[in-house]
Amino acid sequence: MAYRAQLKVRFADIDHAGIVYYPRFLHYFHVAMEEFFEEALGIDYPQVLERHRFGLPTVHLETDFHRPLRYGDRIEVEVEVEHVGATSVRWRYTVYRLGDPEPVAEGRTVTVGLDLDRYEKRAIPDFLRQAFSRLRS
Amino acid sequence: MAYRAQLKVRFADIDHAGIVYYPRFLHYFHVAMEEFFEEALGIDYPQVLERHRFGLPTVHLETDFHRPLRYGDRIEVEVEVEHVGATSVRWRYTVYRLGDPEPVAEGRTVTVGLDLDRYEKRAIPDFLRQAFSRLRS
Amino acid sequence: MAYRAQLKVRFADIDHAGIVYYPRFLHYFHVAMEEFFEEALGIDYPQVLERHRFGLPTVHLETDFHRPLRYGDRIEVEVEVEHVGATSVRWRYTVYRLGDPEPVAEGRTVTVGLDLDRYEKRAIPDFLRQAFSRLRS
Amino acid sequence: MAYRAQLKVRFADIDHAGIVYYPRFLHYFHVAMEEFFEEALGIDYPQVLERHRFGLPTVHLETDFHRPLRYGDRIEVEVEVEHVGATSVRWRYTVYRLGDPEPVAEGRTVTVGLDLDRYEKRAIPDFLRQAFSRLRS
Numbered sequence: 001m002a003y004r005a006q007l008k009v010r011f012a013d014i015d016h017a018g019i020v021y022y023p024r025f026l027h028y029f030h031v032a033m034e035e036f037f038e039e040a041l042g043i044d045y046p047q048v049l050e051r052h053r054f055g056l057p058t059v060h061l062e063t064d065f066h067r068p069l070r071y072g073d074r075i076e077v078e079v080e081v082e083h084v085g086a087t088s089v090r091w092r093y094t095v096y097r098l099g100d101p102e103p104v105a106e107g108r109t110v111t112v113g114l115d116l117d118r119y120e121k122r123a124i125p126d127f128l129r130q131a132f133s134r135l136r137s
Numbered sequence: 138m139a140y141r142a143q144l145k146v147r148f149a150d151i152d153h154a155g156i157v158y159y160p161r162f163l164h165y166f167h168v169a170m171e172e173f174f175e176e177a178l179g180i181d182y183p184q185v186l187e188r189h190r191f192g193l194p195t196v197h198l199e200t201d202f203h204r205p206l207r208y209g210d211r212i213e214v215e216v217e218v219e220h221v222g223a224t225s226v227r228w229r230y231t232v233y234r235l236g237d238p239e240p241v242a243e244g245r246t247v248t249v250g251l252d253l254d255r256y257e258k259r260a261i262p263d264f265l266r267q268a269f270s271r272l273r274s
Numbered sequence: 275m276a277y278r279a280q281l282k283v284r285f286a287d288i289d290h291a292g293i294v295y296y297p298r299f300l301h302y303f304h305v306a307m308e309e310f311f312e313e314a315l316g317i318d319y320p321q322v323l324e325r326h327r328f329g330l331p332t333v334h335l336e337t338d339f340h341r342p343l344r345y346g347d348r349i350e351v352e353v354e355v356e357h358v359g360a361t362s363v364r365w366r367y368t369v370y371r372l373g374d375p376e377p378v379a380e381g382r383t384v385t386v387g388l389d390l391d392r393y394e395k396r397a398i399p400d401f402l403r404q405a406f407s408r409l410r411s
Numbered sequence: 412m413a414y415r416a417q418l419k420v421r422f423a424d425i426d427h428a429g430i431v432y433y434p435r436f437l438h439y440f441h442v443a444m445e446e447f448f449e450e451a452l453g454i455d456y457p458q459v460l461e462r463h464r465f466g467l468p469t470v471h472l473e474t475d476f477h478r479p480l481r482y483g484d485r486i487e488v489e490v491e492v493e494h495v496g497a498t499s500v501r502w503r504y505t506v507y508r509l510g511d512p513e514p515v516a517e518g519r520t521v522t523v524g525l526d527l528d529r530y531e532k533r534a535i536p537d538f539l540r541q542a543f544s545r546l547r548s
Contacts, residue, residue, distance in 0.1 A: 010305055011319075012434070014427040016183075016482045017192040017253060021423050023163035030160065031284055045285075046153075046346030055154040057205065063198045068256070071427045072320030116154060119205070147442055148456075149297070151290040153345045158286050168421055182422075183483030208290045209457030290457075291466040291527060297437035304434065320427075329428040331479065337472045342530070390428060393479070 002080045003040035005032035006098075009073040019068035025105050026061070029093045032077035040079070041131040049116065054125060056089060056111035063107035074098040084132045087113045087121050139217045140177035142169035143235075146210040156205035162242050163198070166230045169214035177216070178268040186253060191262060193226060193248035200244035211235040221269045224250045224258050276354045277314035279306035280372075283347040293342035299379050300335070303367045306351035314353070315405040323390060328399060330363060330385040337381035348372040358406045361387045361395050413491045414451035416443035417509075420484040430479035436516050437472070440504045443488035451490070452542040460527060465536060467500060467522040474518035485509040495543045498524045498532050 007028055015021035037045040048054050069075065076096045083090040088110055095105040115122040144165055152158035174182040185191055206212065213233045220227040225247055232242040252259040281302055289295035311319040322328055343349065350370045357364040362384055369379040389396040418439055426432035448456040459465050480486065487507045494501040499521055506516040526533040 008308075011308060011427050012301060012304065012432050016186060016422050016425040016429070017194060017251070018427070019194065021167075022195045022198070023160045023167065023423070026160035026163055027286060030158075030286065034282075034285060044346065046344075049153060049345070057154060057156065057202070058159045059202050061159070061198070061200045061202070065194070065196050065198070068194065070320075071323070072318065114154070145445075148290050148445060149295050149438060149441065153285050153288040153292070155290070160286070164423060167423065171419075171422060181483065183481075186482070207457075208460070209455065290460060291468060291525070293468065295441075296469045296472070297434045297441065300434035300437055304432075323427060331428060331430065331476070332433045333476050335433070335472070335474045335476070339468070339470050339472070342468065388428070 002078045003036050004076040004078045004096075005035035005039075007031060007075050007077060009069050009071055009075060011071060013069075014071045019070060020073075022065060025063060025065065025095065025107070028075070028077055028095065029091075029107055029109065032079050032093060033091065036079040040135060041128075043128070043131055048128070052125060053116040054122060054128075055114040055116050057114055058109050058111050059088075060110040061107065062109075063105060065105045066102070067104050069095075069097070069104060075104065081132050081135065082108070084124060084129060087123050089113075089124065089132070139215045140173050141213040141215045141233075142172035142176075144168060144212050144214060146206050146208055146212060148208060150206075151208045156207060159200075159202060162200060162202065162232065162244070165212070165214055165232065166228075166244055166246065169216050169230060170228065173216040177272060178265075180265070180268055185265070189262060190253040191259060191265075192251040192253050194251055195246050195248050196225075197247040198244065199246075200242060202242045203239070204241050206232075206234070206241060212241065218269050218272065219245070221261060221266060224260050226250075226261065226269070276352045277310050278350040278352045278370075279309035279313075281305060281349050281351060283343050283345055283349060285345060287343075288345045293344060294347075296337075296339060299337060299339065299369065299381070302349070302351055302369065303365075303381055303383065306353050306367060307365065310353040314409060315402075317402070317405055322402070326399060327390040328396060328402075329388040329390050331388055332383050332385050333362075334384040335381065336383075337379060339379045340376070341378050343369075343371070343378060349378065355406050355409065356382070358398060358403060361397050363387075363398065363406070413489045414447050415487040415489045415507075416446040416450075418442060418486050418488060420480050420482055420486060422482060424480075425482045430481060431484075433476060436474060436476065436506065436518070439486070439488055439506065440502075440518055440520065443490050443504060444502065447490040451546060452539075454539070454542055459539070463536060464527040465533060465539075466525040466527050468525055469520050469522050470499075471521040472518065473520075474516060476516045477513070478515055480506075480508070480515060486515065492543050492546065493519070495535060495540060498534050500524075500535065500543070 078094040080092040093107040215231040217229040352368040354366040489505040491503040
């Protein structure tokens with residue numbers, strides 16, 4: 001069962017064409033991932049960065065935008081962990097307008113484990129790997 | 138010959154991991170497209186939106202992030218028009234750190250013509266189609 | 275009794291110095307105002323803009339930043355309407371870290387009524403004036 | 412003689428009311444300050460942060476917004492150092508639409524010297540103080 005973060009489209013998210021500026025969708029994905037860590041995994045992402053010095057920068061990204069979002073729309077961003085590899089995690093994000101079963105946008109990202117002190121690739125730590133697998137079972 | 142927009146990585150572009158927040162790359166793509174309209178096509182994009190009531194929202198997006206950008210980096214964003222269809226334009230963006238031949242990030246987007254009054258699909262107007270084709274010859 | 279909006283400091287809000295980028299505080303003020311309209315006034319701000327074609331752009335702004343905010347901080351933004359004039363509204367915003375009585379930042383703004391079709395000054399509409407005064411009593 | 416940074420109002424800077432979102436002005440101030448360091452002082456601000464571990468967070472801010480900015484506007488942001496104290500610097504920013512002598516917005520900020528390792532107040536370093544005073548003479 002996938003986790004869904006609830007967000008609101010804000011005044012500032014709208015661009016000159018009157019719809020959500022598309023890079024904001026990627027920001028929504030990130031905010032949803034932050035909520036997912038806290039709510040679904042029970043892990044404080046700021047602490048992962050600061051204490052464990054571990055980050056998950058995005059190395060690949062694909063998104064399909066099916067229809068525009070407007071100011072005042074309430075949205076849900078579904079977060080799914082598709083695959084946890086040795087040093088990478090594949091994510092899937094699906095954006096819904098609240099109460100509408102048709103997705104507004106669908107995205108996939110690949111993030112890699114990064115040692116934040118050395119800026120080198122680092123294996124996904126065990127506590128994270130276990131939290132991800134608890135989620136599936 | 139592709140057009141290159143020159144940008145600087147700003148203080149605010151950096152995230153908590155000390156590197157450019159990945160949605161900012163998509164913003165760089167958009168800024169580079171704005172510069173491309175002005176400098177390479179000789180067309181004022183704000184006027185396209187306001188007078189012609191024509192927009193080009195993004196419906197598909199793919200990006201590979203090869204290496205991080207840091208505060209103070211000077212970058213070039215290469216903009217290429219890969220294909221102009223009846224109602225869509227396919228773009229390619231390649232980000233370079235100034236003086237470094239290896240790309241930092243590579244992206245592709247598909248944008249569709251939109252009537253900004255009716256929010257309906259609209260064919261690429263002739264003046265734009267001609268400007269795009271002058272560019273190739 | 276003042277209204278308080280609850281927000282979280284997001285990954286992207288942090289700048290290269292490791293603290294919240296100060297223009298983000300002004301964004302927090304705006305988001306808190308959007309919540310205030312919905313939750314305290316019971317008025318849908320997007321509808322104010324779209325149906326009533328009425329906006330409240332900021333013409334004056336003062337802020338004191340007492341201490342930094344960091345990634346993961348949960349904050350409350352207190353919103354107070356200090357004065358409703360013929361064509362202007364004066365606001366006060368106070369940012370607290372959750373559970374800490376000392377304010378993190380304090381701001382005042384003056385917004386003026388704007389006709390969004392003509393971009394001319396416009397008196398505060400009665401439905402808004404009444405909603406503001408119900409709040410005080 | 413004051414320094415002026417030249418900027419363009421970008422597509423993403425526009426909000427749902429069709430004008431520049433007011434927190435973006437504060438971002439323009441910061442970008443203008445970054446340019447001022449590089450162009451007027453001849454000092455690389457990223458290096459100030461990274462090598463000297465010295466930052467200048469904003470503790471006070473006042474802005475008057477005289478008229479709106481729109482998409483496509485070219486602007487100049489004038490940067491003046493009003494006062495250099497023991498641990499603080501007072502700045503003045505004036506935004507002009509290119510070719511128009513009437514200011515669009517006027518701001519003042521106070522920034523304080525910060526040790527970025529200890530997050531404690533720190534005196535303005537001599538190399539900075541000297542660069543500021545060369546500017547006045």
